[in-house]
Amino acid sequence: MDFNLTSLSFLNESKFNSIDTSKVYDIVIIGGGPAGLTAAVYAMRKGASVALIAKHAGGQVAETSGIENYMGYRYINGLELVDKFKDQVLHFTIDYDEGGEVEAIEDEGIKKVLLKDGRIIKSKSLIIASGKRWRKLGVKGEDEFIGKGVAYCSICDAPFFAGKKVVVVGGGNSGVEAAIDLAKVAKEVIVIQNLDKLTADKILIDKLNSFTNVNFLYKTVVREIIGDSFVKTILIENTELLQKSEIDVDGIFIEIGLVPNSDFVRGVVELNSNGEIIVDCSCSTSARGIFAAGDVTSVPFKQIIIAAGEGAKAALSAWEYLLNEE
């Protein structure tokens, strides 16, 4: 029996002060993943007054089972790494809010962060490190059958498909990882990939190929998810032959990557065609005094170690900006 203890959520929490809406902070950080937490450490070390707003501490890392490419750790559990990040932030007294969600930001020289619960936080500069969330397929039936055969989290929901026939949509790392989780329990797994090959890391593809109950459909997309009280059938299309067909399935896991959480900054800073915040090599956005870091930005490659490095850079840039403003 494993115990995935998030020990720090129980300890020392008192060092976190609640956010003061009457004050103007030097730096407000939006996001509690590797980028946001690293930015907090760098900003606090400079002596800036800092507030951090996190919807989920740890972000995607908290939902990752094992990490094997964060330097210093040959292997570490996702929550454990988040705990260590948080511990390092806790070394300082920081104004911190977990659970709060940002509705919008306004830039009138002084930046205003509007939370969904009505609070408004003021700051001289901002670091946006709001990360990404699961991408949806956007087909008919998807929303209707969430939790009724449509799933996104394989480590959560794979056990419920023991002995069943399931489809995994996506041939990247998250898709292949989900297919591996499912192949261990399901009767049959069908991986549907829009390209003509998988794009996951070789080490993962090799592992998936060691199962005998996995089949692949390439150059294929899902057009519709059909069922009554439960998913029963999916309508797929081969994009080369333009042939549509139906397959009967018990479940469908959608693992087609991520979309940036940038809706609340639309119109304030420039975004690229993927919705990512465009940053230069100093993490500056198109708006003065607003910086961004991690998966929400246009920086190529979304990795924990890259996000953490970008968070550090954003904090140092924000500090330099504050010095020059005074």
Next chain:
Amino acid sequence: MALFEEKIQQQLKEILKSMKEEVTIVNFTQEIECPMCRETRLFVEEIGSLSEKLKVKVYNFVTDKEIAMRYKIDKIPAIALLDKDEKDYGIRFYGLPGGYEINSFLGAILELSGKREPIPDELMKRIKSIDRDIHIQVFVSLGCPHCPAAVSTAHRLAMENEHITADMIDANNFVPLSQKYNVTGVPKIVFNDKFELIGAHPLNTFLDVIDRLKDYGINID
């Protein structure tokens, strides 16, 4: 005594130090122990040995039937948590709260011991105004990182209002029950068998669902 590794034991001890008052852990098992019953009993015994403020009572589901009925325990392994006066708030864990669920278990112990984060006044008013019996069942899998939040919210509601009871249910330990509720995604939160939520939701969404139950005039069976 091998369920917890040394490192985890130390962490648990450290966490349990912040308990304010005593908490009683009541465990139901049976003579020929059911799947996971033995592990669950060892779990409560082991965790109970890590703090002087924890009392553990183990009952036999079959021979201690009256006690099981008093706590409305209908399946095992089961754990009920009671406060310092052994008052029952309807906080239940069905199945061993291992994996990520250790966090909701510790959270419930600390909160029941009196270490509670304040709830904003407006939400608290809504919680206190609930005057119908509400039974919340939260189906989880132990490998689900965002399930403990749903369990903790349900248990907190049970602590704050005596009309509310809340169960954590390990869906993979109670397969027929999970099938009855068509659980294929977790957390799945079932309110009085009538409404359900899938996924992690904030406290006010729980309260919105409970409000809708009121409109339907649904009561617990």
